[in-house]
Amino acid sequence: MWVWEAxxxxxxxxLGPRQALGCGRNRKPSPYSLPGMEIxxxxxxxxxxxxxxxxxxxxxxxxxxxxxxxxxAHRNVLxxxxxxxxxxxxxxxxxxSQPTIxxxxxxxxxTFMVILDFVxxxxxxLTGQNVIEVMSAASYLQMTDILNVCKTFxxxxxxxxxxxxxxxxxLSAKSASTEPTPARPALYRSRRKAKSNPRRSYSIxxxxxxxxxxxxxxxxxxxxxxxILQRAETQLSKRGRKQGSTRKxxxxxxxxxxxxxxxCKSDRAERAGASDPTHSPRGGExxxxxxxxxxxxxxxxxxxxxxxGAEAVRKRWSVTQLEQELSRNPELMELKAEELYTSMPTIxxxxxxxxxxxxxxxxxxxxxxxxxxxxxxxxKRHLRCHTGERPYxxxxxxxxxxxxxxxxxxxxxxxxxxxxxxxxxxxxxxxxTGCVVQQGTRRYRLCHKCLAEANFxxxxxxxxxxxxxxxxxxxxxxxxxxxxxxxxxxxxxxxEEPYNLVVRHNNDDIPEEVKEKVxxxxx
DNA sequence: CTGGGGACGGGGCCC
DNA sequence: AGGGCCCCGTCCCCA
Numbered sequence: 001m002w003v004w005e006a007x008x009x010x011x012x013x014x015l016g017p018r019q020a021l022g023c024g025r026n027r028k029p030s031p032y033s034l035p036g037m038e039i040x041x042x043x044x045x046x047x048x049x050x051x052x053x054x055x056x057x058x059x060x061x062x063x064x065x066x067x068x069x070x071x072x073a074h075r076n077v078l079x080x081x082x083x084x085x086x087x088x089x090x091x092x093x094x095x096x097s098q099p100t101i102x103x104x105x106x107x108x109x110x111t112f113m114v115i116l117d118f119v120x121x122x123x124x125x126l127t128g129q130n131v132i133e134v135m136s137a138a139s140y141l142q143m144t145d146i147l148n149v150c151k152t153f154x155x156x157x158x159x160x161x162x163x164x165x166x167x168x169x170x171l172s173a174k175s176a177s178t179e180p181t182p183a184r185p186a187l188y189r190s191r192r193k194a195k196s197n198p199r200r201s202y203s204i205x206x207x208x209x210x211x212x213x214x215x216x217x218x219x220x221x222x223x224x225x226x227x228i229l230q231r232a233e234t235q236l237s238k239r240g241r242k243q244g245s246t247r248k249x250x251x252x253x254x255x256x257x258x259x260x261x262x263x264c265k266s267d268r269a270e271r272a273g274a275s276d277p278t279h280s281p282r283g284g285e286x287x288x289x290x291x292x293x294x295x296x297x298x299x300x301x302x303x304x305x306x307x308x309g310a311e312a313v314r315k316r317w318s319v320t321q322l323e324q325e326l327s328r329n330p331e332l333m334e335l336k337a338e339e340l341y342t343s344m345p346t347i348x349x350x351x352x353x354x355x356x357x358x359x360x361x362x363x364x365x366x367x368x369x370x371x372x373x374x375x376x377x378x379x380k381r382h383l384r385c386h387t388g389e390r391p392y393x394x395x396x397x398x399x400x401x402x403x404x405x406x407x408x409x410x411x412x413x414x415x416x417x418x419x420x421x422x423x424x425x426x427x428x429x430x431x432x433t434g435c436v437v438q439q440g441t442r443r444y445r446l447c448h449k450c451l452a453e454a455n456f457x458x459x460x461x462x463x464x465x466x467x468x469x470x471x472x473x474x475x476x477x478x479x480x481x482x483x484x485x486x487x488x489x490x491x492x493x494x495x496e497e498p499y500n501l502v503v504r505h506n507n508d509d510i511p512e513e514v515k516e517k518v519x520x521x522x523x
Numbered sequence: 524c525t526g527g528g529g530a531c532g533g534g535g536c537c538c
Numbered sequence: 539a540g541g542g543c544c545c546c547g548t549c550c551c552c553a
Contacts, residue, residue, distance in 0.1 A: 371534090377539055378534075385533070405542060406531070413530075 044122075050077060051120040062089070062100045064116075069109040071116055075100060081119045083142025107137035118146060126153050132367045139365060154368075397441045417443040424450035 053059055053074070060072035062085075078085035088102060104112065111133045118124040124146060126134060135150035363372040364379040368386045373379050381403070384390070390400035392407040396415045401407040412418030417436045422429050423444040434447045437454075446454060 373534080374536085375539080377541095378536090380539095382533080402532075403542095406533095408542095410531075 047120065047122060050074060054120055060099070062102065064112065065101060065103040066107065066109045066112045067104070071109075071112060073116060073119075077119060081143060083144075084140065086142075107133055107140065111137045115141065115143065115146060124149055126150065135367060136365065414442055417445045419445065421445065422447040422450055424454065 054072060054077075057072050060074055062073050062075045062078055064071040064073060064078075075085075075089050079089045080086075085102070089100060111130060114125050114130060114134055115137055124134075126149070131150050131153050135147060135154075138144075138146035138150060363374055364376050365372045366379060366382055366386070368383075371382060373382060384402040390402050392401040392404050394400070394407055394411055394415070396411065399410065401410060420429055420434075421427070422434055423437075424446055427447055429445050429447045434445045435451050436443050437446050437451065
């Protein structure tokens with residue numbers, strides 16, 4: 001668990017244990033810390049006292065009901081900490097004789113406990129499990145400090161340094177063919193023995209890197225690599241017990257995708273300067289240096305242990321990771337996307353409007369960006385642009401899409417010559433005045449005149465676009481042959497034969513003979 | 524270098 | 539809630 005301790009009062013007063021031990025960054029002396037003007041411990045002492053009062057239910061004038069569980073707190077503290085409570089309490093400020101009761105059903109009591117503890121202690125206990133829900137709740141309660149910390153938490157776990165990235169690459173390569181290296185688990189188990197303190201305080205890094213940043217980014221990188229490691233191991237175990245699996249999963253594990261398949265962001269990133277998909281296994285030297293790194297930074301590892309049962313690891317997701325992984329292994333991405341959806345907090349609601357006299361409308365907020373949508377389904381759709389999930393593959397060219405309609409549009413325009421326009425002269429053509437021309441997997445129309453000039457062979461027989469529309473279904477699997485075809489070369493997808501296309505989705509249940517029938521041209 | 528067009532991604536919203 | 543349509547923005551290719 002990460003514990004973010006607010007450097008209360010801009011660095012005065014409470015320092016986290018890390019800082020107290022000299023591990024923290026060197027802070028500039030606060031301009032407000034004038035000698036003799038201020039007792040630095042006053043604020044923390046005051047907060048401690050308030051927290052004590054809360055625990056002893058002294059002077060608590062606000063009851064917060066969260067899914068049936070009652071939390072007692074002080075109105076003034078809540079008012080000072082949360083925009084939501086500020087609004088709520090200012091409306092009921094006149095009736096001070098009765099304790100205010102606030103009811104929430106939009107986050108769990110555990111989440112509110114984390115937030116309330118922060119309010120009264122300045123210590124925010126974040127884990128990979130709770131960060132998204134805490135962030136959502138903080139968004140709901142309009143607590144920007146917590147929001148920022150959550151963002152930093154998530155952001156920091158996205159920053160995979162090169163070392164860890166290489167590490168993952170070697171792992172994913174291994175996972176496709178060999179057993180995971182035994183050195184790594186052993187490494188972590190030995191660390192688990194060295195566990196001393198389950199909690200650790202971290203200060204939020206500034207913009208400028210310094211000594212403390214190492215522990216931050218290194219730690220987050222470690223988290224990232226642990227997720228990946230976890231997934232790689234899960235993959236292996238799933239492959240071992242594939243038959244017992246209740247979920248349908250695509251089985252083209254280890255087959256790489258064409259460069260188009262990584263989603264828009266990863267796609268572009270790869271085009272801009274892709275990393276080499278080939279990678280060498282992780283050497284012992286690296287493991288050694290990592291061990292040194294851990295020793296130096298005293299990184300707490302055991303909580304994010306190697307064991308597959310560690311929920312904290314399983315639910316720790318990051319955008320960068322996901323995109324990078326998809327570009328290399330779509331199955332990993334789908335597993336991640338699937339788990340992301342299931343592990344996402346059920347409540348992502350935020351209030352869209354706080355104008356006076358206007359009831360706030362509930363919207364669904366993306367945990368990865370600032371985007372909000374009206375409907376949960378829209379959020380799910382939006383999340384695909386973060387997860388990189390592309391569940392709709394084109395059987396003709398292998399290109400994958402986030403939406404069925406995109407696939408359909410693509411298929412119609414690219415592979416079915418759906419546009420009744422001569423590609424050359426741009427004139428409108430019909431079945432009578434024009435012909436369909438095949439070029440590789442692409443089909444387009446030419447009028448007879450342009451066709452004669454271009455000296456192309458038309459493919460009039462058996463061409464009926466309406467018969468070959470993409471079929472809506474839910475599967476994700478792509479035939480191995482299509483993938484292998486892409487692996488050879490993108491250019492090699494140009495075929496000689498006419499293309500009789502059937503785009504389907506769920507072909508997990510389609511027998512091999514049928515697959516052969518519907519894809520005769522991908523040989 | 525620039526403008527036009529195609530392909531695609533993504534948001535809003537209706538059914 | 540899912541499917542589908544419409545619209546707009548962006549990227550890329552090509553003339």
